[in-house]
Amino acid sequence: MTASSVPPKVGIVMGSRSDWDTMQHAAQKLEQLGVPHEVRVVSAHRTPDVLFEYASSAQSRGLRAIIAGAGGAAHLPGMLASKTAVPVLGVPVQSKALNGMDSLLSIVQMPAGIPVATFAIGNAGAANAALFAAAMLAFDDPSVAAALAEFRQRQTDDVAGNDDPRR
């Protein structure tokens, strides 16, 4: 069974199709680790009713984490978090006008009471949000724990095996 043919445990959502270039890095990591996930475009300001429905049904559909990427005035992660108890991991997408500083500050500066875990701007943030979601699931999913451990070991071996930058 592939990760995409079982009920999703992680939702990847983004404010626009234009965010996919960034958010595909989260999907790739979850795919590699065998974490069942879904991908949706849900816009806080263009499709607010879809956002409310997505967030309010997330827990009952079995989602254990939502990775939310948005750029500019990036209110998607905070609005999702306001409507669900499922942990929201925010990814600031690199915007054209302000290089993602706007996205980062919009996501990270949540007032006390509704937390959003915030990751780095861009591709690294998307990949790390997926690794973080997998680490959350790994506590009670031995296959995800094993995949994560293997990924980290491979990464360590790759660096240790190529430690002379001239080669």
Ligand code: RP5
């Ligand atoms: C945000 O506005 C999206 O998350 C995206 O990063 C940004 C630009 O959206 P598009 O104009 O490319 O659809 O809502």
